[in-house]
Amino acid sequence: MTPEALAARVGESMFAADRASRDFMQMELVSCEPGRAVMRMPVRECMLNGHLICHGGFIFTLADSTFAFACNSRNQVTVAAGCSIEFLKAGKLGDVLTCEGVEQMLQGRHGIYDMKVTNQRDEIVAMFRGKSAAITGQVIQQP
Amino acid sequence: MTPEALAARVGESMFAADRASRDFMQMELVSCEPGRAVMRMPVRECMLNGHLICHGGFIFTLADSTFAFACNSRNQVTVAAGCSIEFLKAGKLGDVLTCEGVEQMLQGRHGIYDMKVTNQRDEIVAMFRGKSAAITGQVIQQP
């Protein structure tokens, strides 16, 4: 299998099992490639806080999910070892948020991934950086 | 009104408007006091990710909500200016997570608040630190 085909399979398998991202948050997995993933999530009424903007926790959740797909995309089981987020613009009802996660470095078992959340007007809503640590095991069985 | 009565009123008013925390995440506002708030949230099936543990994003969301109540509890409109989180233990199906948020300092318009998320066995699940900035305006009208 090519790395691209493997990453796509890993993404499908993880997404099928991840009811929080898929069913509860209604995220869509747009793509999963080696060291990269893209997810999308609409801002629904149930996600608004008292200021009538999207609760920051759900923007974090979108970025954190995208991080998980990006850092596991090489089929090596990988966990988060730390993260930071900067919120830059509010998410509003009806916005469709897209998060692109990209591997910035992979050195030994540690990686750094940057997730950028934008809205449908290409404005940056948040930037999330995750540090990953590979552990033993593979995400899916390879034939 | 005493500061205690004011904080309780501010909390009730914010919570009534916050459908994300109240309805969608099913949090409970246990208490809102001057510089302090406690919230509670059960881990439900819809919140599990592919590892069958609570998605870290929802633990962040609980802590971020608690932060908002604690830093607005003096009725001065206050926004988040930064945050960091450390995840220490997984949340499991059926766990009831309690988050206590406490003001560590308030110097001019900037404050630091520490949120500690524990489970029903008093194990620490996450620690979140938020930096706040007061802006103009009051949360509720005082009689």
Next chain:
Amino acid sequence: MTPEALAARVGESMFAADRASRDFMQMELVSCEPGRAVMRMPVRECMLNGHLICHGGFIFTLADSTFAFACNSRNQVTVAAGCSIEFLKAGKLGDVLTCEGVEQMLQGRHGIYDMKVTNQRDEIVAMFRGKSAAITGQVIQQP
């Protein structure tokens, strides 16, 4: 040896070897107790940046050193696994900065330590949070 005597010995031993903290930054190790350390550092002319205030990097350095003493104080070799800092007030020429580091939790091999940097007027200059991970080995040989 009592835990108190052991922590004091660990602190002395680490400080003797740490020329960066001791000679270059001219820190003083005020105390090293189980899960707690206090260090002090004067702001000297060589530490000022172009705004004529103490370079934030040296305030970070003071807090990071204090973190190392606090988390190694039980004589278990322990390394930093992450940190965050909030700067709250400038350090000025002639200020004497004191950093107190306190263990907030120790659960298995992971700990959380909070460092608070204050000046001689008890104003908070910075707050630093460190996550630690114990590894194998002891800092000093026990008789």
Next chain:
Amino acid sequence: MTPEALAARVGESMFAADRASRDFMQMELVSCEPGRAVMRMPVRECMLNGHLICHGGFIFTLADSTFAFACNSRNQVTVAAGCSIEFLKAGKLGDVLTCEGVEQMLQGRHGIYDMKVTNQRDEIVAMFRGKSAAITGQVIQQP
């Protein structure tokens, strides 16, 4: 003046006044361009901690200085509003550390800058992310 010439002038002016970076830490300002800066620093004996590696605080200091040059390079006075750092590899005696800081976004008065510290073997030593906020005023008088 072109933006490039202006950035170079701003850099020279800031560096001349910054004795902490220039004299005490012996950094070199390699370049200052619009939204970008590069600095270099040798790891000297005085910078070693008890493990005989470069104190992490000095790596933070290098990245923080580079951040300041990059975010002020458009001649708008700009301050740090938050930062995070991940340490990835130890700095050793005799290493020459290079930090490249690049603007990732600038939206209204807020910007995000990523600093990458590498050694002379191009290994990544640390990654630092800074959030900036422009305030009123210019760094240098324009003719």
